[in-house]
Amino acid sequence: MHQRILLTGINGQVGHALNQRLAKAAMFSLGLIALDRSRLDLTNHDQLRQAIKHFKPDVIINPAAYTAVDKAESESELAYAINADAPRVLAEEAVKVGARLIHFSTDYVYAGTKQSPYTEEDETAPLSIYGKSKLAGEEAILTSGASHLIFRTSWVYGVYGNNFLKTILRLAKERDSLRIVADQVGAPTSSQSIADAILQVLVQITDKNVESKSGVYHLVNAGETSWHGFATAIVEEYSKLQAEQGWGMLKVTPASIQQITTAEYPTPAVRPANSRLDCSKLASDFSIRLPEWREALVMELQQLTA
Template sequence: MQIPKVNQTPKVIQTPKYKKILLTGVNGQVGHALQLALANQSGLFAELVCLDRSQLDLSNPQAIRDVVQAIQPDLIINPAAYTAVDKAESEPDLAYAINATAPGVLAEEAAKLGAKFIHFSTDYVYAGNKIGVYVEDDATAPLSIYGKSKLAGEEAVRAVGLPSLIFRTSWVYGAYGKNFLHTILRLAKEREQLRIVADQIGAPTSSHSIAQAVVEVLARWDGEHSGVYHLVNAGRTTWHGFATAIVDAYAQLQPARDWPMLKAKVANIGPITTADYPTPAARPANSCLDCTKLSSDFSVQLPDWRDALMAELEALPTN
């Protein structure tokens, strides 16, 4: 009996773009979101190594060198940072060790391996006194230890000269971690009235939006572009506007999600000035960042901050 021939299409085996990615700070907001986003992009890499603070001590340069050389990644993504903005005023050495020295060491070790490097920075590198949005080439003039340490980290990475991307973002929050979203929801459950700063403007940027944008960039980045990029959700508001949007969106979702009721209503959230709420660290009054360069070089655009907020709220636990 003759066995009929079957036409078969040869299987195409796709080689992952990255053999091994090292991701730091996985217990932080952005690191956690990146870990989840990358887990759904297994075709992009062969191995993903995720480290938290206990596994990678960014205050210890030699420990950083030892870990990177042991793992041998061809891409390092570093969202880990010292983010206690006010506490940094009294802990400058630790802030600089983690935000300035560590990124430089990571970049040096990446360069030794011929690896690429992605790092995250902040709107706090600007003074916030510009009229209009900030572009990447605008003069930096940080007002706080946190901002100064993050700028020093940018400079340390650029000094190494390897293929690298530095993403400046702003007002980061998410369903995971401690942030403004959770603070407002906690206070709105405890109090009937809230008073929130209304003379600082910026773009609330969700950790999920950041992670999705970085994944898109990774798929398109071949090392031809290096440098600083602004990466924030579209649109702008004040902290007061952000707080009222949180309470309003929560109230819309609450009946279907069976969340606890809020005591505070939008009408009971009062605007105050920065002077009314003094803090150890000064904040930029204008944190609006222009993302045209990101869109032009990588065809990546983040959603409006209101849409991103709704997505983060929908990701909250139902209890």
């Protein structure tokens, strides 16, 4: 019997990567029900409840979210509807059909004042509406009684979707120099790395001999950098690949990327200065270790031409 997996938000970065990965995995492809917003709208509770009742999935994977961090400051109601109310409904319905819920959350649930990487046991204290709405979604799942795995990730980017990688490449072709925030540290995490890890998790939780686990896990690429470090690496790695691939030249060089402070780049939403997430729990419970962020970046850049 094939595992039935209901996947939401397949036009998002993580949703798209997961859809591609699962569609290629013989073990999961046949039972995959992959839906975009037009077929499953997270603000429509009746539709959510009907879909779960109808498909009776073994696993619900929910990468769909309200992710416009700055806009959320003025669209709090919508952010909460998608990031908190919808996960609550998914979790309630998961309980009814005995499904497991795999959900995603964020480094923005932390205040970022800790001097070392955050562990899952550390206190949460989100600074933004987005972070608060995501934390409310986590709490709703925890209290629902649903079997769940919540993966907090950070700084997601990839070939598909709009993200920092794409923005830097575009700007680096248009401008001679860039000014990038250097006092926020974290781990850029590729959507492919997330999808690979979730596939491994699915294989493990599908194995009936493996004890069922519920809980919150950090899931980010290994290592750390700042946004400035990430932008510099994008330009460096792109330039290395440029000659072999015959890609268009960048105007920006690594040396022309200036470091600025968060204070010099004010945004409506306040972001944590320290977004580093300790992934030891993922390693000890699932034996999963994500690649170094720079290695993942090179893989993502190579995919750009594939």
